[in-house]
Amino acid sequence: MKPVDNMQAAQGVNAARWAISAIFLLNGAGIGLWAAHVPVVQARAGIDTGVLGFLLLTIAGGAIAAMPLSGWLSGRWGTRPVALGSAWLFALTSALLMNVDGVTALFVAAFAFGASNGVLDVSMNANAAEVEAARGVPTMSSFHGFFSLGGLLGAALGGLVIGAGWGDGRGALAAGVIIALAVALAARFVFRVPPQGAAGHSHFALPRGPALFLGLLGLLCFAVEGALVDWSALLLTERTRAEPASAALGYSAFSVAMAACRFAGDRLVLRFGASRLMVFGGLGMFGGLLLAVLSTNFALSALGFALIGVSAANVVPLIFAAAARMPGMSAGGGLATVATLGYAGLLMAPPLLGSIAAHTNIAVALGLLSLSGLVIAANAGIVKRMG
Template sequence: MLQHYMNDKIATRVIFLIAGMITAMWAVIVPFAKMNTGINDAVLGTLLLCLGAGAIISMPMAGPLTSRYGCKNVIIVSTIIMVVAAPFLSFISHPILLAFFLLIFGVGVGMTDCAINVQAIIVEKKEKKALMSGFHGMFSLGGIVGAGLMTGFLALGVNIIASTFLILFIIIFLFGISFRHFLPYANPAEGPAFAIPKGIVLVLGIICFVVFLVEGTALDWSAVYLVDSKHISDSLGGIGFTAFATAMTGGRLTGDYIVNKFGALRVVIIGSIIALLGFYFVITGIDLSILLTGYFLIGAGCSNIVPVMFNQIGKQTTMSQMVAVPAVSTLGYIGILAGPAMVGFIAHHSSLSHAFIFVALLMVIVLLLTIALQKVMNANQGSL
């Protein structure tokens, strides 16, 4: 019955939802993986780097593969990789094996992310109207659903392994009713898979790197931080990322209206300040309500910064858009997938609170770079 209402646009929304769910599921598993293996923060940071490495390895492959085999086949294979690898993350007790399955899981995450964005671009062009914010909003909604359900199952006394399988059953069901409507084709391959960013594009890439690093920190470290540093019950560890993802979703779904009303630069500046306020609450807070407020503010503040930066790619003339987009995207994904490893090393040599202070300082750089970027864009093509 549900398939009767399915089309490629709805199917694209569903696969973004699935990608968000399975990524958020890992966020809740992280402290359990740490306990199962008995590793410290530094080793955990290294293992998270394995996940990022797997994703970064697979990302350049996704474009040529979708061009040759179509979005549908690539998304099917990459989703299967994630679903098969995910259960092992919840019970493996040997760090080397965990590193291996994180690498495999990362391959699936990276390839899925690129392939669904390729499909989203094609569907948006075919529909001849803006859909991208809505697609990415579904990813954020998936984060809420995945982290919320996992946290709920754990709070009810379901163990982490069973909770993981329950989420995967939901994912398999959603995938089963939608995969037939994934696009069996993609655009022909054109342009380099990767280019080193320069000039304004480098500034855009750095900003995206930092904001994605913030998102990666919330994804991979929020549960560990609440449980280990703030002594919150491990069954509630995922609630921090849930608050972050809720604010991120709301910000993305209303982003076009907000930017049109207040202006892109103002949104970035205000967003950076809001995120910094959120970090203050997260770092200094003790009460759970204050901590959750902090995570919510970080999500709300960061939600529209990256879309604004990608909008500026089309306005700059330093690099062609075909080259600039993959360059900025790669920097961004390095931030979200590999950046959290930095947090682990800082936490090992100091504390997680100090690591979060470091990430907050990076947000100050975003604020300063955005102001500098406005001056350049004003001189070249007008203000943000």
Template sequence: MHNPSTFANAPLPWNGLRTPRKAVSAMFMLNGAFFGMWASRVPAIAQMHQLSETMLGILLLSMCAGAIVSFPTTGSLVERYGSASVTKVVALVYSAALAGLAFAPSALLLGAALFAFGAAHGAMDVSMNAWAGEVEKARGKPIMSSFHAMWSLGSGLGAATGFLAVHLALSPMVHFLIGGVVCLLLALPFGYVAWSSPRIERKPGAKRALFVLPKGALALVGIMGLCAGLGEGAMGDWGAIFLVQVAQTNEGTAALGYTCFSVAMVVMRLAGDFIISRLGAVRAARMSGLLAASGSLLAISFASLPAIFVGFAMMGLGYAFIVPLAFSRAGNDDTMSPGPAIAAVATFGYGGGLFGPVAIGLLADTFSIRWAFLLLSSLALLIILLAPNLAPPQKSAAR
């Protein structure tokens, strides 16, 4: 059970250079920046190791596996040591794992490095979202969407450093070392703000379960995260191919499809806190599902480039809220403590991102890429049906 004490022993400093909200925002940007730096140098690292597309795909699966394996352990650590402390320690591990990607001397060791990188990325994802949920609860209004917008912004900035590194002819090793140190120096000072996570009181002799499946409404929230994760993963891996095959465009133009999707998602997340505070979580999720479903149907129905670009942008707008809303709901669950709850929901979301592109590929091979994208429409409609599970849980009087 949670101790009903406040989140911090002293009054929370909501204004100033170091505040809880700025601290969490900095951690989200740091996490996104490291991931963006890695993503921007994938071609260079693949060339270093002479990796075929198949081998690269297998190695990337090891990164996803590392993330999924780390979730339950991190949830337990957050429960024991607090979200803020775990986030700041894992940030240091994450920077070391980033450097390890460039130092791996062989494809086999690169796979191990990717597993470690994925584990650090996933661990920080769980801990920083648990911290974000605590800050949101203390703030008393929706702010989770803005944190995820900071992740998207950090990811874009991290990718931009890759563009700069390529033009300066910097190796991934130099890029990751310099970039990692600079990002840590910029972000970590914001993280040193007074913050105490709620204590978890347990009966003497009670054991901590390493992995606990969510139950009831939270399990359905996890399915919503899976639907959104599958859609985001499919857009990243298959959006350009969809444009090439359906709109008969070239690869350069097709790359703009994911740009439309990503920009729309960032814009919507920046506006998300205001929209969610006005509509509430349930209506915001229903609107999101409707936007995602309409966007995918628009892209499927018309072969013209403008229509597909609009459809992809609508999908970005639609998926933008779902993961932040799912994490926010998990952080406020009344049956599980925030760390394990967020870890469980994250597992669903990452599972969707991992297996979704595979499902789209199988459907595209069996039918066509257009028919495959109908899966996204169906799952977006499922988000609408499951939206009531995002309603805040009714607090028991016997807490």
């Protein structure tokens, strides 16, 4: 697709940019809202932490299972209807997950929530890649910035809702309705591109060649991000003797730094190029994790987490943008193939790190994970070759 020259068409592409940005924001908000409700849902369902772990695994499993379907649907029907349909389904399932009673119903709702999020994740990224191609300038990082911002807003909203006594599901239901209505308002502006099934493979394919390398790089980056969700607070309490309330600030430093740097990412790509930004990202992830695990000072460890956020912020957007440009595949098909392997890092990292930590300690486990940054830096050139 060539950059748009006609003024009217350019205005349409600009409107499409903000429309899909809104969907990224709403998706992040829904996930942030769920994160805030996890303890409330656990208490209401009467499940222990072991069962809760399986519930979270079910959500991730639903997402990974549905991602290949999203690539096929996007190639067959186009990214716009799939992104909109899955966004509405996401609004419904997010409200359902935080309102159901009974363990069986909770697990069914968790799988549906994960599946709708998996389809939405691939299709909205594919649509964003089409908008980026139409604009002719890097844009993907800003889309992921809106997702990160949405996560922060959703978590904050969840805290307010629960504090106001609406944690019984009423707040989540109201948020689901708002998300659905907001998607409806954005729908008319979401970018339309004819289905690409005839021009290239629209389906999921087993990763090989460039797709395999991109997927593995995505897996390593998601493994680092997932590890910080599960283990950053524990690391700070063990290494720096921080109180639990203070230890939570480590992940907050990572999240805020990541959100801020994603909004600057597109300008950084233009100035330094995708390959150099990937090298910086990998080396920064390596250095940040080492600083976090080696330091016994709370401020230095938190600074390490912030450095990881700054460095990792644009790695996944660059990988996804490259996946959408893979020769012989539609944007949705390429993203489904790479994202499915990448998101497996979220499934594999927590139990693997837990096993290593059980035989050593969490600092050693995260220290080994820091080597992922070096692998990402060493293979950064692949994002340029996909251009």
